[in-house]
Amino acid sequence: MAEHESHQSNDSPLLETVSLFQGLAPAERQEVYQAAHHRAVEKGELFFVQGEEAHTLYVLTQGRVRLNQLSPEGEQVLLRVIVPGQLFGGVAVLSGTAYPAAAEAVVPSEALGWDGETMARLMERYPAIARNALRLLAERIQELQERYRELATERVERRVASAVLRLARQTGRKVEGGILIDFPLSREDLAAMTGTTLYTVSRILKRWEKEGLVEAGRQRLLIRSPHGLVALAEDLPPALEAPS
Amino acid sequence: MAEHESHQSNDSPLLETVSLFQGLAPAERQEVYQAAHHRAVEKGELFFVQGEEAHTLYVLTQGRVRLNQLSPEGEQVLLRVIVPGQLFGGVAVLSGTAYPAAAEAVVPSEALGWDGETMARLMERYPAIARNALRLLAERIQELQERYRELATERVERRVASAVLRLARQTGRKVEGGILIDFPLSREDLAAMTGTTLYTVSRILKRWEKEGLVEAGRQRLLIRSPHGLVALAEDLPPALEAPS
DNA sequence: CGCTATTTTGAGATGGCTCAAGCTATGTGG
DNA sequence: CCACATAGCTTGAGCCATCTCAAAATAGCG
Numbered sequence: 001m002a003e004h005e006s007h008q009s010n011d012s013p014l015l016e017t018v019s020l021f022q023g024l025a026p027a028e029r030q031e032v033y034q035a036a037h038h039r040a041v042e043k044g045e046l047f048f049v050q051g052e053e054a055h056t057l058y059v060l061t062q063g064r065v066r067l068n069q070l071s072p073e074g075e076q077v078l079l080r081v082i083v084p085g086q087l088f089g090g091v092a093v094l095s096g097t098a099y100p101a102a103a104e105a106v107v108p109s110e111a112l113g114w115d116g117e118t119m120a121r122l123m124e125r126y127p128a129i130a131r132n133a134l135r136l137l138a139e140r141i142q143e144l145q146e147r148y149r150e151l152a153t154e155r156v157e158r159r160v161a162s163a164v165l166r167l168a169r170q171t172g173r174k175v176e177g178g179i180l181i182d183f184p185l186s187r188e189d190l191a192a193m194t195g196t197t198l199y200t201v202s203r204i205l206k207r208w209e210k211e212g213l214v215e216a217g218r219q220r221l222l223i224r225s226p227h228g229l230v231a232l233a234e235d236l237p238p239a240l241e242a243p244s
Numbered sequence: 245m246a247e248h249e250s251h252q253s254n255d256s257p258l259l260e261t262v263s264l265f266q267g268l269a270p271a272e273r274q275e276v277y278q279a280a281h282h283r284a285v286e287k288g289e290l291f292f293v294q295g296e297e298a299h300t301l302y303v304l305t306q307g308r309v310r311l312n313q314l315s316p317e318g319e320q321v322l323l324r325v326i327v328p329g330q331l332f333g334g335v336a337v338l339s340g341t342a343y344p345a346a347a348e349a350v351v352p353s354e355a356l357g358w359d360g361e362t363m364a365r366l367m368e369r370y371p372a373i374a375r376n377a378l379r380l381l382a383e384r385i386q387e388l389q390e391r392y393r394e395l396a397t398e399r400v401e402r403r404v405a406s407a408v409l410r411l412a413r414q415t416g417r418k419v420e421g422g423i424l425i426d427f428p429l430s431r432e433d434l435a436a437m438t439g440t441t442l443y444t445v446s447r448i449l450k451r452w453e454k455e456g457l458v459e460a461g462r463q464r465l466l467i468r469s470p471h472g473l474v475a476l477a478e479d480l481p482p483a484l485e486a487p488s
Numbered sequence: 489c490g491c492t493a494t495t496t497t498g499a500g501a502t503g504g505c506t507c508a509a510g511c512t513a514t515g516t517g518g
Numbered sequence: 519c520c521a522c523a524t525a526g527c528t529t530g531a532g533c534c535a536t537c538t539c540a541a542a543a544t545a546g547c548g
Contacts, residue, residue, distance in 0.1 A: 069389060072478065075397040079389055095382035100389055123375075130374045131367075137381040138339035144388040145313060145323055145344055151395045152439030153319040156536070187495065195396030197537060202495060218494060218545060235317065400504070430526065444504060446528060462513060462526060 015112075018059055018085050019136060023128040032122055032129075036112040047089065047103040047111065054092030054099050056113040060084050063109025064171065064183040068192075069101040078192040081106075081183070083171045087136060093119065094133070106183050151195055159194040160204055161233040164214075168223055177215075179226060184219035259356075262303055262329050263380060267372040276366055276373075280356040291333065291347035291355065298336030298343050300357040304328050307353025308415065308427040312436075313345040322436040325350075325427070327415050331380060337363065338377070350427050395439055403438040404448050405477040408458075412467055421459070423470060428463035 015021050015029045024032065039058075041047060047058060050070055065082040079101055082088045092099045093116045114122070123130040150159055164181075172179040187205065188198040205216040213229055215222040223229060259265050259273045268276065283302075285291060291302060294314055309326040323345055326332045336343045337360045358366070367374040394403055408425070416423040431449065432442040449460040457473060459466040467473060 069393050071393055071397050073397070075393075077393040077396050079392070091382045091385045094378045095386060096379070097386065100386045124371065127368065127371065127374070130371070130378065134338045134374065134377055134381065135340070137378065137385060138335045139341075140385055141335045141381060141388065142339060142341065142344050144385065144392060148323070148388060148392055148395065149313050149315055149319075149321040151392065152321050153315050153317075186493090198495080199497090199538080200536060203497085206496075216495095431528095432526080441505060442527080443506080443529085446526095447504095450528075460527095 014061055014085075015059075018087075020059065020087055020129060020132050022132055024126060028126060032126075033112070035118050035122060036114050038110065039113055040108070040110040041105045043105055043108050045105055047105070047109075048099050050100065050102040051098050054089060054097060055115050057090045057093040057116065057119050058088050058103075058111040058113045060086055060088065060109060060111045062111075064106045065109055065111075066104045066106055066189075067101045068104060076192050077195070078189055081167065081171060090133070091137070091140075094137075156194065156196045156200055157204055158233055158235065160190060160196070160201060161229045163190060163193045164221065164223065165226065165229055165233055167221075168226065172223070175222070178222045178224040181221040181223075185221055186219050258305055258329075259303075262331075264303065264331055264373060264376050266376055268370060272370055276370075277356070279362050279366060280358050282354065283357055284352070284354040285349045287349055287352050289349055291349070291353075292343050294344065294346040295342050298333060298341060299359050301334045301337040301360070301363050302332050302347075302355040302357045304330055304332065304353060304355045306355075308350045309353055309355075310348045310350055310433075311345045312348060320436050321439070322433055325411065325415060334377070335381070335384075338381075400438065400440045400444055401448055402477055402479065404434060404440070404445060405473045407434060407437045408465065408467065409470065409473055409477055411465075412470065416467070419466070422466045422468040425465045425467075429465055430463050 015033055021029055021032055036059075039047070040062075047065065048054075048056070050068070060082050061084055063084070065088060067079040067082065067088060069077045069079055071077070082103070088103055088111075089099060096116075119129075123133070150162060154162075167181050167185070168179045171182045173182040174180075186198075187201040190201045191198045194201075205214060205221075208214045208229075209216055211228070213223070213225045213232075215224060259277055265273055265276055280303075283291070284306075291309065292298075292300070294312070304326050305328055307328070309332060311323040311326065311332060313321045313323055315321070326347070332347055332355075333343060340360075363373075367377070394406060398406075411425050411429070412423045415426045417426040418424075430442075431445045434445045435442045438445075449458065449465075452458045452473075453460055455472070457467070457469045457476075459468055
């Protein structure tokens, strides 16, 4: 029957953990799931491009997606990295405008999509979805405001430290020796997240490596000492090795 | 009876223009209005402080309010300026967290306030309010993202130009000779909006004044040539005087 | 095994910050 | 109504964090 070739179920076990659908009964989630269409994109491909009229709101189910915003002059900013369970494209759909950024899969990725009208209908029927959406957007605003302040008032090294920690929290995988950022992340990506250049990021990572804070490879970042980075991000006195 | 000493009505003519309540019938707006309480604060006073648990969502009816975010290190960022009709404090109430910024009246100001539960109840009853709120938040996110990119990729002068233009659009008053920013705005305020220092802003304004773009006084800014500023903000070739 | 993307490193330039000092409106109390 | 206090603004000089540009090293990938 109408069955997607999904990974491990024809049910909506995945949606259980999606905060947009929190508070729905299983049967309701099932209905929401039925209304979705499934989309898979290759590494490097886009779910949507910046400027395209927004039609679909996605929830990522597999992979990692970057939201890039391009300035009129062609400079890129990496607004955020989406991990499974998170919403993307929603802002544009809800405000009825064009996508303000492009969504690029950094690894092979899959998502569920609902077009604007469908989602409006679902929200109508299940106000909990609208409430959740409000809460999610409000949280996004708070985070954005904080990052805005960070960018406005803090030096590069600290911004990079914050960005790395944020990534670690979002998409870090515990491995022996530390926390590994779980997708290919280049110096240039980090630069685009923090408003600096890839050269400066490279130098900073080298320095951190010397200090034993991280282990940085080609598109790879292992955080050996989250504490050390937190200290940097918050400008604590650089943690003495052996307090007397 | 229970009548506020409001400026010119016991009705809700004001709410008509508030986008949060767009789409409500007059009677419904009336009910919304009944549920509000009225609050006036003096110049320099705060509607709420940063970190305070969020209880009330406001719509400004009179005056101008600044939303300031303070960094842990004590540096200030001016996130936005609220003009009558706009919502503030809503993000914190909707996400159920503490206010992420302080709201300071830059001139004597008045607002209508609803506490979180009341607003939740109203949204329940009138889904249009929830829809409007979603749209408003989505628009805020878009604006913030854009400003984030601006801060990340553009030089100070251009950022200041953009900030001034934004203010002019929001709260500019046409007067003879140009557009006047309609509330006291210091060099330091502009610096806090654009992530720079008051010294740099001062120099930039002086330069613009020499070029005839603006007229800058003590906490006063008159834009003589919006076009010139737009050119700066967008890095067009600096508008030739007389194209041959 | 060679090609290409990524990263490192150096050297030099500079935009904007910092600090210090003086200036000037504005409002206030005598 | 004046003189003074104050908050806001200007200006200079020096510095430095970060950017730029150039070039070489490295690592994957096909």
